[in-house]
Amino acid sequence: MMPPSFLDRVVRFLASIRLTAVCLVLALGVVFWGTLAQVEMGLYRAQHEFFRSLFIYWGPARAAWRIPVFPGGYLVGGVLLVNLIAALGKRFALTPKRLGLWLAHVGLILLLLGQLLSDLLSQESTLHLREGQARNYSEAERETELAVVEAAGADTDNVVVIPQRLLAQEKTIAPGRLPFAVRVRKFFANSEVAEPTAAAAQPAAATQGIGRHAIVRGLARATAMNTRDVPSAVVEIETPQGSLGTWLLSEFIGEPQSLVWSNRTYQLTLRPRRYYTPYHVQLVRFQHEVYPGTDIPRHFSSRVRLSRADTGEQREVLIYMNNPLRYAGATYYQSGFDPDNHGTILQVVRNPSWLTPYLACALVGAGLLIQFAIHLWGFVFKRRTA
Amino acid sequence: MALAWAGCGREQVQEYQVARESPPGQPPALPSGHSDMTAAAAPALDCKPPSDWQEADRGQMRVASFRVSGGEGQQAEVSVIPLPEPAGTVLDNVNRWRGQVGLAGVAEAELAGLAQPVEIAGQAAKLYEAVGVHPDTGKRASILAAMMPRDGVVWFFKMSGDADLVAGQKRPFVEFLKTVSFPERAPAGQPGAAPAP
Structure with a gap:
């Protein structure tokens, strides 16, 4: 028997379940450490240094140098992505018996890819409007x-x-x-x-x-x-x-x-x-209702007018909690308001890959369901023929 | 590569042409009953200072500025500065003021204990007082300061100077805050009302 070539060994290593386990343990470590670090660093810096990086660096206080001490989110996620793709190619050939596993792995790959795309392509911004004010930018x-x-x-x-x-x-x-x-x-x-x-x-x-x-x-x-x-x-x-x-x-x-x-x-x-956007959003009216006798918000909403010069579109939309405005690839969420109740703060999210987590979860769910059904069918069929 | 390009493409110098903010005829007219808030009027306020305060050079950041003199060459100054929101949290600003008179910063939980209720333009506000030693001059110095957010602008009212003089001027300063009023903004296309310190 021919000994496996170097390439074979590399592919086998990349497709191994051990590598998956190591990546998952490292991911747990990154999430745990990154969560604790938010106390000192705040959310945004911790996100940047722990999750949006290849390595997590450490250095003594006030020192100009830092050394990498742990893999960062990008590295762990990247290796896990390669691991899943290699495993899919090497161990889960698309056969009727393994359709479920195959779909579940494709779903996981899509989930990781979608997260990377969101990270690279999504934009988060805010739109602060006073009543009557219109803006074409966030x-x-x-x-x-x-x-x-x-x-x-x-x-x-x-x-x-x-x-x-x-x-x-x-x-x-x-x-x-x-x-x-x-x-x-x-x-x-x-x-x-x-x-x-x-x-x-x-x-x-x-x-x-x-x-x-x-x-x-x-x-x-x-x-x-x-x-x-x-x-x-x-x-x-x-x-x-x-x-x-x-x-x-x-x-x-x-x-x-x-x-x-x-x-x-x-x-x-x-x-x-x-x-900037090719349309204006104008705050027509902001409403803030509290429970009687308290300062506890019961409902707050922003009635905005969308106007787009190039298409002549003009319409009013009511934005409130859990009812965002989705328009031209952007989603406007009710986020906050001015203390005098005459201004609103909308969070504007543009994420071209916002559908990928839904699709990925559907694929994983369908894959697991199919694989379970295949096993169940085999089990029931065996009992009948026994 | 495509992903890297997509991520980095947003970090280049960009050149574009945009409609000037609040252009005439655009956006559509407001429904009746809504005041026009689109005109970017310069922040302005009216106030009535005590007679012994002398008007001082406002510079470019202040809309009102006064100099107060006391015995033995003691000096204090009063400033009113509008800054676009958020202009820092209350805690950030209180600790900044404390740092200016050599005091250590306080935690959020201690903030409420330092606040003294005052009235600015008919609204309830909080006054903060910091007494310490000026880090540059080594003299006892004091700061009285209050901030009030309004229409996307945070107004800073501050008296700073020699500690004994500022202590004696605390009541006039609190009375001065009561006299502050914000004039209605001028209609779009007309100059905003000049600040009258």
């Missing part, structure tokens, strides 16, 4: 972007947007549409902007705009669920003729700051990342 509160806005006409703007990941690299960015480059001198993922006091020796944050009268300090990342980072950046505008100075941009400031170059005016602002 905002990702935990991501920032630097927007350079120039009026393009009577009612349109040209917008150039630099995302947070590029800002954090603190390098020079030269977008093609702008006649100048944006050099990010300093980026703070979380910060505090304050007015300089006479006693403080810290110099003004920038040479232009509000930054001439403000100082900025970096802060530790916000970890609690009810807090968020306030990012800031100090940027220098570099033209072919030289520097125009530095600007302090911060979500703490909010107001856009002007920059004039070659007789054209640009507005600079650091704002929550925006996702």
Whole structure:
């Protein structure tokens, strides 16, 4: 008998049930450790460091180095996915007797793939509307972007947007549409902007705009669920003729700051990342009912008007708990409201692969049912013939 | 590769053209009985400061600013700053103020014990007081501060300065908060009412 080739051994290893067991135990470890870490790190950082990573890193406090100490969610999930695919190909050939097992494995593969797709493709943002207000964009509160806005006409703007990941690299960015480059001198993922006091020796944050009268300090990342980072950046505008100075941009400031170059005016602002839509959502009315004599919410709902200029569509929709609006690939959930009951906060989720978990569970369920039925049929048939 | 591309494609510089916010004629008119909240009016407020407070330079972040002088060269300043929500939690801000006078931060559970009830623009609000030593000057310093969210803006009312002077000005500051009022926003297309500190 020929000894198995190296490739055979690799495939056998990848398809082994032992590898499945190891992956499941490691996944348990990642979930357990990641859940505990949320106490210190907060949900979002823990998600990023434990589940959306190949490795979990550790390093002494205040040390600049960290070493990988445990596989992260992506690695465990990735190996499990390869393991399932290899097992499906090697051990579960599609025969009538194994149809159920085959379907269950396809379902599990789809579940893992769907989760990966959700992670890569889904967007979560919020839409905050006051009564009467309409918007054609939602905002990702935990991501920032630097927007350079120039009026393009009577009612349109040209917008150039630099995302947070590029800002954090603190390098020079030269977008093609702008006649100048944006050099990010300093980026703070979380910060505090304050007015300089006479006693403080810290110099003004920038040479232009509000930054001439403000100082900025970096802060530790916000970890609690009810807090968020306030990012800031100090940027220098570099033209072919030289520097125009530095600007302090911060979500703490909010107001856009002007920059004039070659007789054209640009507005600079650091704002929550925006996702634009080809339609407007307008809050017509927000309703909040409480149980009589208490502050306990009984029902809250948002009546919104959808208006889409390109199709002429106009309709009103009532959004309330467990009754979201699904439209154009986005789902609008009732998430919160303003303390004065005249504004609503809708969570907007875009997940192109939102159907995959349902399909995967249906496949696993159908597979197990078929496999059970095959076994039951065989058992009953054997008893009759015995 | 396709997945990696899909994930990373969102991290590039983007260039696009959009309709300016609140463009005329779009979105559709509001049903009757609804006030127009779409006009992005600048935050403004009216208030009546005590006669011995001197108006000071407002800079770009403040809508009202006053200087208060006491005996032996003591100084305090009062500022009113509107910031877009969320502008930090109450706990974040209280601990920031405490840090400015050299005090350690407090936990959420201790917050309620520090709050003193006050009235701002006819609404109930909470005043926080921090007395300590200024980390830069080494002098006893104090902060009185309150914050109030309204129409997507958090209003910060703050008095800071030499501890003895601020202690003596606490009652005038609380009375000043009562005088604050928010003018109705100007109709769209007209300039917002100028702040009258």
